[in-house]
Amino acid sequence: MQNLEVWGALVWHYPWLMPKIVLVEGDITRQSVDAIVNAANSSLMGGGGVDGAIHRAGGRSILTECENLRASRYPDGLPTGQAVATTGGDLEARWVIHTVGPTYAKSEDRSHLLASCHVESLRVADELGAETMAFPAISTGVYRYPVEEAADIAITTVAETRTTVREVRFVLHTAGAYAVFERALRTRSGPGR
Ligand code: ADP
Secondary structure, three states: OOEEEEEOOOOOOOOOOOOEEEEEEOOHHHOOOOEEEEEEOOOOOOOOHHHHHHHHHHOHHHHHHHHHHHHOOOOOOOOOOOEEEEEOOOOOOOEEEEEEOOOOOOOOOOHHHHHHHHHHHHHHHHHHOOOEEEEOOOOOOOOOOOHHHHHHHHHHHHHHOOOOOOEEEEEEOOHHHHHHHHHHHHHHOOOOO
16 A cells, blocks of 8 residues: 655645645545445446445445435436545445546547546545545546546646545556556656645
């Protein structure tokens, strides 16, 4: 397990509005934070990857709330780039914030949608009063986003979004993804920042 902590780039300007960014190599379902983010698909009905792991570890109550959301606010599914919260069920985290990342396309820049996932998840976390939260590397699995691009977008967006969340943890499932996020974070917090 590796850990790296660097303060957000604007920490000196807005110390009360910048989260501490922490990188962890591990399993997001095992994080002791107020909220974990799920890289969901728009159906909200579960799936593979991190979505499947969260539903397996969190139990039936998460799916029940997702079904209720589909029946009420999101009859056509959760749009890409948006976020919505449910209970954390049996997880240590009190809430799961479901967000839908973009699928990667060489022919079209969808980085604004990946950035939106992070902005909207932070907004939902603020509404809930979550002080600590964990993100997976959204869109870098089945949705095929190159990890280098996704890491830059994720870290830059979190560092530049005003929030009352104190700590944002990126939980990377592999050593390779951890190394890419570490490079992105070091670049961002390097000299002159
Ligand atoms: P997407 O459909 O948004 O690409 P995936 O779940 O397929 O979502 O993958 C997103 C990232 O989550 C991938 O980098 C994958 O390795 C990672 N991942 C899978 N399981 C876990 C887990 N239990 N904890 C943290 N990250 C995970």
